Amino acid sequence: MKVVALAGGVGGAKLLIGLDAALGPNLTAIVNTGDDDNLYGVRICPDLDIVTYWLAGMADERRGWGIAGDSFTVVDSLGALGAPNWFRLGDRDFATCIHRTRRLTEGATLSAATDEIRRALGVRAQVLPMSDDEVRTRIVTLDGETLAFQDYFVRRRADVDVASVVFAGIEDAKPAPGVVDAIEAAERVIVCPSNPVVSVAPILALSGVRDALAAHPSVVAVTPIVRGAPLKGPADRLLMGLEVEVSASGVARLYSEWCDIFVVDGSDASEAERAKGAGIEAVLLDTIMSDRAASARLAESLLSL
Numbered sequence: 569m570k571v572v573a574l575a576g577g578v579g580g581a582k583l584l585i586g587l588d589a590a591l592g593p594n595l596t597a598i599v600n601t602g603d604d605d606n607l608y609g610v611r612i613c614p615d616l617d618i619v620t621y622w623l624a625g626m627a628d629e630r631r632g633w634g635i636a637g638d639s640f641t642v643v644d645s646l647g648a649l650g651a652p653n654w655f656r657l658g659d660r661d662f663a664t665c666i667h668r669t670r671r672l673t674e675g676a677t678l679s680a681a682t683d684e685i686r687r688a689l690g691v692r693a694q695v696l697p698m699s700d701d702e703v704r705t706r707i708v709t710l711d712g713e714t715l716a717f718q719d720y721f722v723r724r725r726a727d728v729d730v731a732s733v734v735f736a737g738i739e740d741a742k743p744a745p746g747v748v749d750a751i752e753a754a755e756r757v758i759v760c761p762s763n764p765v766v767s768v769a770p771i772l773a774l775s776g777v778r779d780a781l782a783a784h785p786s787v788v789a790v791t792p793i794v795r796g797a798p799l800k801g802p803a804d805r806l807l808m809g810l811e812v813e814v815s816a817s818g819v820a821r822l823y824s825e826w827c828d829i830f831v832v833d834g835s836d837a838s839e840a841e842r843a844k845g846a847g848i849e850a851v852l853l854d855t856i857m858s859d860r861a862a863s864a865r866l867a868e869s870l871l872s873l
């Protein structure tokens with residue numbers, strides 16, 4: 569079965585490893601790049617790297633991001649020089665970013681550089697950045713500040729009141745080559761339990777993507793909200809900022825125009841009923857991916873829906 573999965577960071581990566589175990593090269597991950605930035609003189613692509621490291625079996629799975637066993641000599645040394653070093657880019661992770669930056673400087677597209685990196689790391693699944701063009705997620709606070717995404721998420725620990733979220737550059741950005749074609753050719757599209765506001769929404773905002781999902785007969789989305797709270801990250805505060813109810817059925821309603829089946833966690837049965845009440849087909853599955861076996865079980869269930 570050819571499957572496309574839309575993914576952001578850790579929640580996406582956990583489901584992708586289960587899907588990869590079942591599908592290998594028949595899996596294509598389309599990954600958010602709105603979190604990307606230029607820091608320490610290199611291009612950082614946190615979601616692409618998180619996804620690639622998890623699929624390569626080299627991620628620090630406890631922390632979620634970065635490479636297991638990595639050291640932090642470069643960022644610590646930058647700190648000793650008095651430079652800002654709040655973004656904890658590990659040394660081996662730095663090498664990925666230096667290599668990517670060199671390839672981009674040489675004229676390679678982000679898609680090409682991403683493909684080279686995933687092949688070098690032995691990843692079987694296709695990994696596509698959502699776009700080769702720069703899209704930058706910015707958080708506008710109630711105080712009127714505009715923060716770059718990593719500034720908001722890492723330096724400020726997402727501890728700000730969010731007024732709105734902007735995807736700078738989205739109007740001129742095109743989906744990366746192969747993104748829309750992969751969606752159209754897939755037998756099933758799976759939207760990972762990634763942050764709806766800052767991981768899934770930027771992908772949907774690219775021209776042609778939402779229409780391709782709406783036209784697709786089998787789009788399955790997994791809830792990122794279980795019993796009224798996100799499993800990880802600031803999705804609750806971001807949803808509240810957009811006046812979307814922080815619940816599985818709230819996300820189901822947000823996705824209703826293009827989602828065929830919405831997966832609610834088994835512990836949240838009343839939310840499935842609420843989604844059904846709003847005319848959305850909802851099913852209950854165990855969505856908590858506490859280890860690789862749980863990721864594989866959820867992936868198998870999603871593939872057999």
Ligand code: FO1
Nearest residue numbers: 577603613614617633634654655656657722
């Ligand atoms: N997240 C943090 O909370 N603190 C960090 O210092 C940090 C460093 C980092 C380095 C490389 C990388 O690829 C990701 C990193 N992340 C860090 C995670 C990341 O910024 C976020 O999880 C994503 O942007 C949201 O998906």
